[in-house]
Amino acid sequence: xxxxxxxxxxxxxxxxxxxxxxxxxxxxxxxxxxxxxxxxxxxxxxxxxxxxxxxxxxxxxxxxxxxxxxxxxxxxxxxxxxxxxxxxxxxxxxxxxxxxxxxxxxxxxxxxxxxxxxxxxxxxxxxxxxxxxxxxxxxxxxxxxxxxxxxxxxxxxxxxxxxxxxxxxxxxxxxxxxxxxxxxxxxxxxxxxxxxxxxxxxxxxxxxxxxxxxxxxxxxxxxxxxxxxxxxxxxxxxxxxxxxxxxxxxxxxxxxxxxxxxx
Amino acid sequence: xxxxxxxxxxxxxxxxxxxxxxxxxxxxxxxxxxxxxxxxxxxxxxxxxxxxxxxxxxxxxxxxxxxxxxxxxxxxxxxxxxxxxxxxxxxxxxxxxxxxxxxxxxxxxxxxxxxxxxxxxxxxxxxxxxxxxxxxxxxxxxxxxxxxxxxxxxxxxxxxxxxxxxxxxxxxxxxxxxxxxxxxxxxxxxxxxxxxxxxxxxxxxxxxxxxxxxxxxxxxxxxxxxxxxxxxxxxxxxxxxxxxxxxxxxxxxxxxxxxxxxxxxxxxxxxxxxxxxxxxxxxxxxxxxxxxxxxxxxxxxxxxx
Numbered sequence: 425x426x427x428x429x430x431x432x433x434x435x436x437x438x439x440x441x442x443x444x445x446x447x448x449x450x451x452x453x454x455x456x457x458x459x460x461x462x463x464x465x466x467x468x469x470x471x472x473x474x475x476x477x478x479x480x481x482x483x484x485x486x487x488x489x490x491x492x493x494x495x496x497x498x499x500x501x502x503x504x505x506x507x508x509x510x511x512x513x514x515x516x517x518x519x520x521x522x523x524x525x526x527x528x529x530x531x532x533x534x535x536x537x538x539x540x541x542x543x544x545x546x547x548x549x550x551x552x553x554x555x556x557x558x559x560x561x562x563x564x565x566x567x568x569x570x571x572x573x574x575x576x577x578x579x580x581x582x583x584x585x586x587x588x589x590x591x592x593x594x595x596x597x598x599x600x601x602x603x604x605x606x607x608x609x610x611x612x613x614x615x616x617x618x619x620x621x622x623x624x625x626x627x628x629x630x631x632x633x634x635x636x637x638x639x640x641x642x643x644x645x646x647x648x649x650x651x652x653x654x655x656x657x658x659x660x661x662x663x664x665x666x667x668x669x670x671x672x673x674x675x676x677x678x679x680x681x682x683x684x685x686x687x
Numbered sequence: 688x689x690x691x692x693x694x695x696x697x698x699x700x701x702x703x704x705x706x707x708x709x710x711x712x713x714x715x716x717x718x719x720x721x722x723x724x725x726x727x728x729x730x731x732x733x734x735x736x737x738x739x740x741x742x743x744x745x746x747x748x749x750x751x752x753x754x755x756x757x758x759x760x761x762x763x764x765x766x767x768x769x770x771x772x773x774x775x776x777x778x779x780x781x782x783x784x785x786x787x788x789x790x791x792x793x794x795x796x797x798x799x800x801x802x803x804x805x806x807x808x809x810x811x812x813x814x815x816x817x818x819x820x821x822x823x824x825x826x827x828x829x830x831x832x833x834x835x836x837x838x839x840x841x842x843x844x845x846x847x848x849x850x851x852x853x854x855x856x857x858x859x860x861x862x863x864x865x866x867x868x869x870x871x872x873x874x875x876x877x878x879x880x881x882x883x884x885x886x887x888x889x890x891x892x893x894x895x896x897x898x899x900x901x902x903x904x905x906x907x908x909x910x911x912x913x914x915x916x917x918x919x920x921x922x923x924x925x926x927x928x929x930x931x932x933x934x935x936x937x938x939x940x941x942x943x944x945x946x947x948x949x950x951x952x953x954x955x956x957x958x959x960x961x962x963x964x965x966x967x968x969x970x971x972x973x974x975x976x977x978x979x980x981x982x983x984x985x986x987x988x989x990x991x992x
Contacts, residue, residue, distance in 0.1 A: 442793050449790060450781040522777035528743050529771040530794035530842075531763040687704070687744060 434678040435535050443527060443540020444547070451548075462505075462555035466497050470563055473620070484622060487652070494565040495651035496619040498574060499581070499644040501552040506545035506582040507610060510589035511602045514541050519599070524685065538681045542586045542674065549582020550575060560651075567653025574650050577663075581643040584666055587673035588639070594680035613640040618648075642666050693718045694846055694877045695740060700749035702735050702901075709735040711901035712749065717879055719845075722872050724888040724895035725881040726978075728986050731898040733881040734774060737850050740879065741771055754845070767795065770839030774850040776831045778823040778838075784810070785819045788838055795842040802841075809837040813867065829860030836867060847871065849880040853887060865891060885978040899986045909978055916984060917976040920955035924948050924962065924971045933966035942984065951976065951984075 451458055474490030481489040517523040524537050553575050560566050592605045616626070617640035623631050634641045642662040649659055695717040702710040710732040717723045725733040738744035739751055742762035751758040753765045779787050785806060792802035810816045813833035818826060826834065832852065839847055852868070853861040861884075868891060872878055882888050888895055889909045896906045905912055913919075918940075924930055926946045934941050934950065939958065941950040952958045955973045962968045 439794075445793060446779075446790050449786070453781065521780055522773075522775060523779060525743075525773065526777040526779070526791070527794060529741060529766065529769075529773070529839075530791070531767045531796075532794050533762060 429683075430679045431675055432679055434539070434675060434682075435533075436539060437533075437536050439532050439536045440539035440543065442532065443537050444544045446523075446527075447540070447544040448547070459551075459555060462501060462552040463559060465501065466494070466556050466559050469497050470494065470560070470565070474563075474565075490563070491565045492622075492648075493620055494560045494563070495648040496617075496644050497560070498553055498556050498578070498651075499617075499640060499647045500614055500619060501556055502549040502578045502581045502643060502647075503585050503610065503613065503640050505548040505552045506584075506586035507589040508606075509548045510541055510545040510586040511593050511596075511605070512599065513545075514590060514593050515596070515599050515602060517541075518593070518685075534682055534685050535678060538590065538678055542583060542590060542677070545586030545589065546579050546582035549585070550579045553578030566651045569653040570650045570655050573655075574647055577643075577646055577650070580663075580666060580670065581639075581646075584639055584643075584670040584673065587670060587677045590677035591673060591680055594677060594684045613638050617641040618644050639666065639669060694721075694754060695879070696750070696752045697736075698750040700736070700739065700751050701747045702732070702739060702744065703747040708901050710739070713896075713898070713901070713903045715896055715903060715906065717877060719877055720872070720875050721893045722868070722878040722880070722891055724892035725879070725898060726883075726885065726888055726895055726982060727881075727898035731986075732901040733898055734850055736898070737848055737879070737881060741769065741848055742766055767842065768845045770842065770844035770847040772832075772835050772839050772847065772849040772852050774854070776835050778831060778834060780822070780824050783820050783822055784815060784826070784834055787823060787834065788841060791838050792841050797841065805841055805843075809840055812840075813837045814863070827860075829856050829863070832856060832860065832864065833867075836864065840871075844876065846877045846879065849878065851881055851883065853882070853884065861887070885982055889978045897982060897985055904985055905981070912981055913976050913978060916981045917951045918953040919976060920952050920973060921976045921980055922950040922952060922955055922958045922962070922971055922973050924950070924968060930962070930966055930968060933962070937961060937965070944983070949980065951980070 470490055470493075474488075474493055478489030483489070484492040524534070527537050528534055557566065557571055557574050561568060561571060592602060596602050616630075617623070617634060617638050619640070623634060623641065626634070642665050646659050646662050649656055693716040695715075697716070698714045699712045700710055700714070701708070701712050713732070713736065725736060727733050735744065739746050739758060740753060742753070742758050742765050745759050754768060756765055758765060779790065782790060788806045788809065789802060792805065797805065810819060813836055815830060815833055815837065818830060823831065823834065836852070849868075853864050856864070865887070868878060868880075880891070892909055894906070894908055895912070896903045897912075898904065905916065907915070924947065926943055926948050930948060931943065934948070939950055939952070941948055950958055959971055959973060962971060
């Protein structure tokens, strides 16, 4: 078995937008309900952890605990939105609703469908960042200087998690088995990516491991720096890491899906 | 587009999965304006053949051209002029009837105003106008099937592929679908369908093939196939050893199917006379030969999974 077949450069066609539009239309049907979580969640987290738990924490690296975790909440939401959209969401559309089958009976091909799903996943992440950033800013926890950059960055970070999620969707034998990556990959990342305590607290090997293999680490670092109102050159390495990983997982997810669906 | 006869042409078409040969070197053609049927037991290779024609499943070898284009190289162009009614309804449960069609029209680049016009016409055509704003989940089986048919017609296709279009429908709903298909055929659309209902195939199809184990075992017009394989009539009698013996003596063509014997003939009167005189039999049924007789004769009575 050759590994090269998993790294064939996929065709990209503007028709992927039609799949994106289909998902957007469904999203807009329940728009109020869909906007509620990114609006409410940061408020609940900030109240409970930022101000509740935070009352017992002096400060971290010169900022209040609430200010420390606020950017991480956005990063976590970016991860959750696209990962779950492109695992459970895509799986339901693919397997239960047969939406993919219906679409490929038209001039669209499977590459268009998967690309549309991935970009839609990234869009969900962007929407979450778009709602959460002002909510958190209203608590006075974000420096507005570079805050707008968080939104386009959320798209890139979201795309990465969409692609990773799609790889699992392509490989999972059934929908229940998607609980494994959610539990073994996403949950540890939620806790150990410098989200609720600084990465530096962890033993050095684990820090390196997190930087090398946990994408959320980089996303937290970028969003946190931007939220603190600074734009450092060191962010470039995080962005490059995310870009490279996105390209690799985009190509991989596309080929895995083609292998699964074109029989 | 250049019109090329035939609409579909397959030569030595093969589809092999790792262990299984689903389609084993079939050759057939479908001409423009024809209603063409694929018959065969489960697992015969019908759906696989349909999927190759729809350009969603690549062939293993052989030749397959649709609208004169190679199916493996021109999938987007071919699919633009094709409508598909799949075996399983795959309507979008997140959308209403109207939204389903409207969303689908985008995939064919139909401009919004044109799409609304087409949707209005098609909802009238399949008699779903009152259901325009219902969610698809609330539709009956027959309504869902009609909506899938309407969806397959959005792009004014030259060719429609239907995989078991009337499965699970009540007689009224089946007749409605048949009416619509006849109407489409009259307006010049080429129709390819698979079905398990042999009366359906006999009524609708101009030509058909019977497939089994991935091969085409017979091809032709339904009436001609029946005449060639069976004869014009069938006589059914109860299964008794004496009658079998009697039939063997007279050299009739017959088959024992459980507790009845089916006798194939071009001259039913001759058979009934012979049976009542020579075999002292009085209970028998004479009827017209059907496609079902051909099907069972060719593919046997063994259950297929």
